[in-house]
Amino acid sequence: MTDAPLPRPTPVPAFAPALEAIDVAKTFRPDSGGEPVEVLHGISLTVTPGEMVSVVGPSGSGKSTLLYCLAGLERPSRGGVRIGGVDTTALSARRLAQLRRSSIGFVFQSYNLIPSLTAAQNVALPARLARRAVAPDEVVEALAAVGLAELADAKPPSMSGGQQQRVAIARALFARPGILFADEPTGALDAAAGRVVLDLLRGVRDAGSAVLMVTHDLESAARADRAIVIRDGRVHQELAAPTAEQLFDAVLAAR
Numbered sequence: 001m002t003d004a005p006l007p008r009p010t011p012v013p014a015f016a017p018a019l020e021a022i023d024v025a026k027t028f029r030p031d032s033g034g035e036p037v038e039v040l041h042g043i044s045l046t047v048t049p050g051e052m053v054s055v056v057g058p059s060g061s062g063k064s065t066l067l068y069c070l071a072g073l074e075r076p077s078r079g080g081v082r083i084g085g086v087d088t089t090a091l092s093a094r095r096l097a098q099l100r101r102s103s104i105g106f107v108f109q110s111y112n113l114i115p116s117l118t119a120a121q122n123v124a125l126p127a128r129l130a131r132r133a134v135a136p137d138e139v140v141e142a143l144a145a146v147g148l149a150e151l152a153d154a155k156p157p158s159m160s161g162g163q164q165q166r167v168a169i170a171r172a173l174f175a176r177p178g179i180l181f182a183d184e185p186t187g188a189l190d191a192a193a194g195r196v197v198l199d200l201l202r203g204v205r206d207a208g209s210a211v212l213m214v215t216h217d218l219e220s221a222a223r224a225d226r227a228i229v230i231r232d233g234r235v236h237q238e239l240a241a242p243t244a245e246q247l248f249d250a251v252l253a254a255r
């Protein structure tokens with residue numbers, strides 16, 4: 001009797017963090033020709049797929065600058081950034097733009113929607129710019145995922161802030177990015193609308209993407225799996241499964 005051949009082992013994909021930053025620094029050189037100012041002094045951090053991380057810290061500590069450097073919207077002055085294993089600091093501007101469209105989502109405090117386009121057109125715009133064919137059903141599905149299918153033909157000025165932010169999230173998720181960055185995503189919203197947006201971001205995490213969110217709202221920050229406290233351009237503290245009270249103390253200590 002011959003043994004049946006063993007089934008082929010399923011190849012295990014090599015583990016790649018969704019985001020890996022190594023010693024990221026950023027120096028701004030004033031247009032007016034003054035002294036260069038180093039705003040980030042060497043930040044290292046890792047975010048794994050399916051993990052939600054919040055970034056908190058005093059105003060001016062460098063949170064937005066960090067997020068922009070990690071998301072490829074700014075070039076770090078030093079250090080490395082890997083998104084899904086790809087070193088973004090080594091890419092040309094064109095390749096970086098391609099990677100941003102395919103693998104990175106970004107949500108801003110101010111939504112950044114195009115007011116003259118409908119919700120559906122806003123969601124489809126990045127894909128159209130990437131010359132990807134977009135099926136209308138796909139767009140309605142993306143809007144349905146944020147609870148706004150019925151507003152597909154509405155334009156941003158006729159929508160509430162919370163609705164506009166949900167369109168912005170649908171747009172950011174349309175290409176199914178491995179990581180979603182959000183800078184103060186609830187900053188312009190009332191508490192109820194903010195909770196809806198935060199629930200959506202947690203849903204993104206539950207679906208397997210990584211989420212990195214900057215926020216002043218420590219209740220929101222406490223809903224992440226981990227929080228990174230930034231002080232004066234450096235990682236001051238990291239807290240796993242933080243409570244809002246722990247974050248309050250940590251941010252106070254970072255002032």
Ligand SMILES: Nc1ncnc2c1ncn2[C@@H]1O[C@H](COP(=O)(O)OP(=O)(O)OP(=O)(O)O)[C@@H](O)[C@H]1O
Pocket residue numbers: 028029039057058059060061062063064065066
């Ligand atoms: N383009 C720029 N040119 C020069 N300086 C800048 C630039 N962008 C940010 N900065 C400076 O870098 C520092 C950090 O700014 P950043 O916006 O990252 O802080 P933040 O932690 O996001 O603050 P906030 O909580 O108020 O949003 C500030 O001193 C800011 O003035």
Ligand SMILES: [Mg+2]
Pocket residue numbers: 063064065
């Ligand atoms: Mg900021």
